[in-house]
Amino acid sequence: MKSSVIVFxxxxxxxxxxxxxxxxxxKNQMVWHKETSLPKSDLIVIPGGFSYGDYLxxxxxxGKSIIIDEVIKAANSGCLILGIxxxxxxxxxxxxxxxxxxRNRDLKFxxxxxxxxxxxxxxxxxxxxxxxxxxxxxxAHNEGNFFTDSKxxxxxxxxxxxxxxxxxxxxxxxxxxxxxGSIDNIAGIYNSKKNILGMMPHPERMIDQIISxxxxxxxxxxxxx
Amino acid sequence: xxEITNTIIEKHGLKIEEYKNIKKLLNRNxxxxxxxxxxxxxxxxxxxxxxxxxxxxxxTKGKQxxxxxxxxxxxxxxxxxxxxxFKIESHNHPSYIEPYQGAATGVGGILRDVFTMxxxxxxxxxxxxxxxxxxxxxxxLLNGVVSGIGGYGNCIGIPTVAGETKFNETYNENILVNxxxxxxxxxxxxxxxxxxxVGKSVVYVGSKTGRDGIHGASMASAEFDENSEExxxxxxxxxxxxxxxxxxxxxxxxRDDSIIAxxxxxxxxxxxxxxxMASKGSLGIELNLDKVPCREENMTPYEIxxxxxxxxxxxxxxxxxxxKAKKIFEKWDLNFTIIGKTTNTKKxxxxxxxxxxxxxxxxxxxxxxxxxxxxxxRKNYNKNKFDFKKLKKIKIEEALIKILSSPNHSNKSWITxxxxxxxxxxxAQRSGSDAAIIRIHNKDKAIAVSVDSSANYCKxxxxxxxxxxxCENWRNLISVGARPLAITNxxxxxxxxxxxxxGEFAECLEGIKEACEFLNYPVxxxxxxxxxxxxxxxxxxxxxxxxxxLIKKIFKPLGHSFKKDKSILIKIGKTFGHLxxxxxxxxxxxxxxxxxxxxxxxxxxxxxxAVLKLINENLIESSHDVSNGGLLVALSEMAINSNFGAxxxxxxxxxxxxxxxxxxxxxxxxxxVSEDNFKKVEKTLKNGNIYFEKIGVxxxxxxxxxxxxxxxxxxxxxxxxxxxxxx
Numbered sequence: 001m002k003s004s005v006i007v008f009x010x011x012x013x014x015x016x017x018x019x020x021x022x023x024x025x026x027k028n029q030m031v032w033h034k035e036t037s038l039p040k041s042d043l044i045v046i047p048g049g050f051s052y053g054d055y056l057x058x059x060x061x062x063g064k065s066i067i068i069d070e071v072i073k074a075a076n077s078g079c080l081i082l083g084i085x086x087x088x089x090x091x092x093x094x095x096x097x098x099x100x101x102x103r104n105r106d107l108k109f110x111x112x113x114x115x116x117x118x119x120x121x122x123x124x125x126x127x128x129x130x131x132x133x134x135x136x137x138x139x140a141h142n143e144g145n146f147f148t149d150s151k152x153x154x155x156x157x158x159x160x161x162x163x164x165x166x167x168x169x170x171x172x173x174x175x176x177x178x179x180x181g182s183i184d185n186i187a188g189i190y191n192s193k194k195n196i197l198g199m200m201p202h203p204e205r206m207i208d209q210i211i212s213x214x215x216x217x218x219x220x221x222x223x224x225x
Numbered sequence: 226x227x228e229i230t231n232t233i234i235e236k237h238g239l240k241i242e243e244y245k246n247i248k249k250l251l252n253r254n255x256x257x258x259x260x261x262x263x264x265x266x267x268x269x270x271x272x273x274x275x276x277x278x279x280x281x282x283x284x285t286k287g288k289q290x291x292x293x294x295x296x297x298x299x300x301x302x303x304x305x306x307x308x309x310x311f312k313i314e315s316h317n318h319p320s321y322i323e324p325y326q327g328a329a330t331g332v333g334g335i336l337r338d339v340f341t342m343x344x345x346x347x348x349x350x351x352x353x354x355x356x357x358x359x360x361x362x363x364x365x366l367l368n369g370v371v372s373g374i375g376g377y378g379n380c381i382g383i384p385t386v387a388g389e390t391k392f393n394e395t396y397n398e399n400i401l402v403n404x405x406x407x408x409x410x411x412x413x414x415x416x417x418x419x420x421x422x423v424g425k426s427v428v429y430v431g432s433k434t435g436r437d438g439i440h441g442a443s444m445a446s447a448e449f450d451e452n453s454e455e456x457x458x459x460x461x462x463x464x465x466x467x468x469x470x471x472x473x474x475x476x477x478x479x480r481d482d483s484i485i486a487x488x489x490x491x492x493x494x495x496x497x498x499x500x501x502m503a504s505k506g507s508l509g510i511e512l513n514l515d516k517v518p519c520r521e522e523n524m525t526p527y528e529i530x531x532x533x534x535x536x537x538x539x540x541x542x543x544x545x546x547x548x549k550a551k552k553i554f555e556k557w558d559l560n561f562t563i564i565g566k567t568t569n570t571k572k573x574x575x576x577x578x579x580x581x582x583x584x585x586x587x588x589x590x591x592x593x594x595x596x597x598x599x600x601x602x603r604k605n606y607n608k609n610k611f612d613f614k615k616l617k618k619i620k621i622e623e624a625l626i627k628i629l630s631s632p633n634h635s636n637k638s639w640i641t642x643x644x645x646x647x648x649x650x651x652x653a654q655r656s657g658s659d660a661a662i663i664r665i666h667n668k669d670k671a672i673a674v675s676v677d678s679s680a681n682y683c684k685x686x687x688x689x690x691x692x693x694x695x696c697e698n699w700r701n702l703i704s705v706g707a708r709p710l711a712i713t714n715x716x717x718x719x720x721x722x723x724x725x726x727x728g729e730f731a732e733c734l735e736g737i738k739e740a741c742e743f744l745n746y747p748v749x750x751x752x753x754x755x756x757x758x759x760x761x762x763x764x765x766x767x768x769x770x771x772x773x774x775l776i777k778k779i780f781k782p783l784g785h786s787f788k789k790d791k792s793i794l795i796k797i798g799k800t801f802g803h804l805x806x807x808x809x810x811x812x813x814x815x816x817x818x819x820x821x822x823x824x825x826x827x828x829x830x831x832x833x834x835a836v837l838k839l840i841n842e843n844l845i846e847s848s849h850d851v852s853n854g855g856l857l858v859a860l861s862e863m864a865i866n867s868n869f870g871a872x873x874x875x876x877x878x879x880x881x882x883x884x885x886x887x888x889x890x891x892x893x894x895x896x897x898v899s900e901d902n903f904k905k906v907e908k909t910l911k912n913g914n915i916y917f918e919k920i921g922v923x924x925x926x927x928x929x930x931x932x933x934x935x936x937x938x939x940x941x942x943x944x945x946x947x948x949x950x951x952x
Contacts, residue, residue, distance in 0.1 A: 009466070009469070009470055009557065009558065010380070010466050010469055010470075012380075012381065012382020012469065012648060013382070013648060015649070016648065016649065016650045019650065019666075019667075020650075034556075048648075049382055050379075050380040050382075050465075050466060050469075052466070053380065053464070053465070053466025053467075054380070054466075055466070108372075108642075108643055109372075109375050109376075109379055109643045109644075109645070110642055110643070111379075111641075111642055111643070111644060111645045111646055111647065112638075112642050138647045140379070140645040140647060140648065142379075202647070204650065205647050205650050208650070209781060210653055210664065210779060210780065210781055210782075211647075211650060211651065211652065211653050211664065212647070
């Protein structure tokens, strides 16, 4: 399985995701944002961080960068795309995913472990998880408050495109278990072909018992299949 | 040419005597540019003129030390080919004037000190002190500083893993913001700031130079007054995005041997970076100031030399490496400009449009900078014991709740949740424990880090206070299973021209020295911040110690939360019940009197070594040092974030329960030991002649002392977690 991680100026989870991919036996390459072509890849990851310093708006400048045209082409031809945190923001800026990520409800950066629920386990990203499985995953963002219009909201429901929802330890999805104000507690979504996943939580931070836990591992093993 | 009047001299923070000395060193009158440069180099912040003779007494050597004070940061050996680079620095004055940018650039500055040496930063820590929570400015300052620290660290992608936040009214008009950075480097890839060779290119990289921060270092070397707000333009503005690019570009260039010397442009900007490199190499340096990339139009040589614009570095390159280096910086969209060369004149020569605008012997700026042996007086101690009989009786439960819900003891997750603690994926122990643990990337060893201060102890008895912070810091590393290696210190004090303040400084250092020597815990880097005060009101003497320890083989960290039901709780170290200067008195009666607890270095060392041995033998479930607040506060902290409470025994010897539960005697730890391991632990401690006591057992649901207190765990959590959310 070949993967590529796109590196923008200001990306800062690029090394983390690369370490995770390599640990999970992916053949990974780093791709600099000024490149005009992508190496052959089964998976493209847009990592977390502050691409272009989050200037203008998180993800806005990266969404117009040179390499992003190649990412869009690859996405349209069915390549798997994973956007984590700032990567999710960039994917919404490119239009590959609908919706947007607003400033957190409490107007503060949040870093902590939160519980999320697997809402669909019949995708290339989540087949190794159980349906409704509760994962404890770290979040770290200032703009993670997912918002979208009612038409897209209906589509997400109808086509089962919500990947993860914030919940409590027992799996209850409520306002109290919503860390950032996201609409319907949404933590991650797919496009309608389900080859693109954007998520705010960081699965690459949860692959090692010494550091945290191993709740993120199955995302990578699912992709490996 | 502009005449240098007494007013101009004063505005530059120089004394008339110092000006006379400048004239003598130059054999003529300086021009304004030269005066500005002297003022930047001779101020307290850059020259350490009041502190130098005392700092020299600190132990700075040891088998583990690769680089002691005098470089951008200290370096310690952690085995194999790995080394750790670390330093702490203050950014107090800018943070009071403009909290967000002041704190942010404090973080940015200390990070540059670390990656200048070739290290990739792996952790950030901070120690922040604010005025009374009821002071009208405190809330805004707290918010601004926390967002600034987070804003910089989160964006550049280096985890902020530990720190301390304290409130005391002496910081009402002079907060403290100390930031510490820790980096990892290969031993054969450490870069230094000593220039070598004549005719080498001096290269400017990073952001453009603007008019921000002009005379920042001089501002940091003066007391505040009612006009301090006017100094806002001297606060620098940070751009963590550019710093991230600068970090990556520098580390990329450092892969080969192009760099002879490198120095970040921190306090006093281009002036101090060029002078320091030349001074260390006994060389001269010539700069063409019209080549310096400027952000604003028509900047004068004076402004260019004194700007403290952030995210800039000065590099001396090996001949012929310029093109290759330039490509790297262009890749990262950063400025790269050759602005001068090294010379054999031992002078700083400043040219602008082919005209020499200033020329100063390097020695006059560095080696001949003033050194003061300021007058100081020993502290006069009040020998009267505090009379506890006059206190109104208080219930143990009530006293505990009061402490746990106070601003100084409340859970700090409101702050730490605003910092990315997990980026880089090597944070094994996040903040909230005695020390944070950072794994060395792709290895199975780790370092532990902690910052500590005890300003009240230092105020009441500076020597004991100085010793106590070193010991507490050492204990914090021990209790997470790390072998303490070395420290960095940030010495925050009031006006050194005041004999009593200077006495506090000298005596605190005596204490630090004694403890560091005894524990083989040398000082490898640090920073002094004087003139913390406003209109003659000085802050508490606040030396802050940042320590680094080594964990040779990392397992799942212990943490200080109870792990199991029915574990046996043992306390290492004797309890005498020292209540003077305690949190108990402060939080319950607003009394801050008497002396701090005695520090017995022999016990401290023996107890620490014993605990470290037990942890390394995997016999301990969780461990916590006993510090501010005493035994009961430490025990409740172990229960608060766990699923277990405890049933705590009453003392067998001490009759006074308050003294037993709230006394702040030093050298103590609490260990949670499973029933199965207890015999082994007991044997090891007895063999080592270590004093210990069984003090209770863990249990489900409740934190209790029979007949005295019984608190439901959920309640205990709430008591400790409400203050920040309601503030």
